[in-house]
Amino acid sequence: MDVRVIDGTRTHVDDAARIWAEATAARDRDPEVASPELARPIIRGVLDRSPRSLLLVAVAGEEALGFAAVEPVGSAAEVRYVGVRPSAWGAGVGAALLRSLPSELTARGFTRAQLKVYVDNHRAVRLYEAGGWRASGAPSPHPRTGKPEQQYRLPLTA
Numbered sequence: 001m002d003v004r005v006i007d008g009t010r011t012h013v014d015d016a017a018r019i020w021a022e023a024t025a026a027r028d029r030d031p032e033v034a035s036p037e038l039a040r041p042i043i044r045g046v047l048d049r050s051p052r053s054l055l056l057v058a059v060a061g062e063e064a065l066g067f068a069a070v071e072p073v074g075s076a077a078e079v080r081y082v083g084v085r086p087s088a089w090g091a092g093v094g095a096a097l098l099r100s101l102p103s104e105l106t107a108r109g110f111t112r113a114q115l116k117v118y119v120d121n122h123r124a125v126r127l128y129e130a131g132g133w134r135a136s137g138a139p140s141p142h143p144r145t146g147k148p149e150q151q152y153r154l155p156l157t158a
Helices: 013-027 036-048 093-107 122-130
Strands: 004-007 054-060 063-073 076-084 112-118 134-141 148-155
Touching: 004 093, 013 036, 013 054, 013 063, 013 076, 036 054, 036 063, 036 076, 054 093, 063 093, 076 093, 093 112, 093 122, 112 122, 122 148
Parallel strands: 076 112
Antiparallel strands: 004 054, 054 063, 063 076, 112 148, 134 148
């Protein structure tokens, strides 16, 4: 599959919201997928927090298959959400997004990237660790769900 990563900040919010809803439902084994009306504010909230926020989107042809929603926290880029359409899991879409992040973030002046992931989201943990992300500190409870999540960091170089 030929996957390209593009800046979809202005053009692919609805695609990212749909992917987030599908991927979250699949991850949680929830038969009910969130509606676009519920999912869109999740992505929009990240992008509206700062003019430096961005939405990277992995596309094959014209189809959006994955995304990474990022916002600044000081000099760090906080990767708030990474999602891949469940039908594309295992096809290298997440890896393509993670490979594109360092150059995209460095070009925007960030010196490091960070994210949090549920410790039981083994697919995501493997993806991040394979991409060079390293655990930082001890897991802590997610503020809404209480599920333990681990922070990961990735230093960025110019």
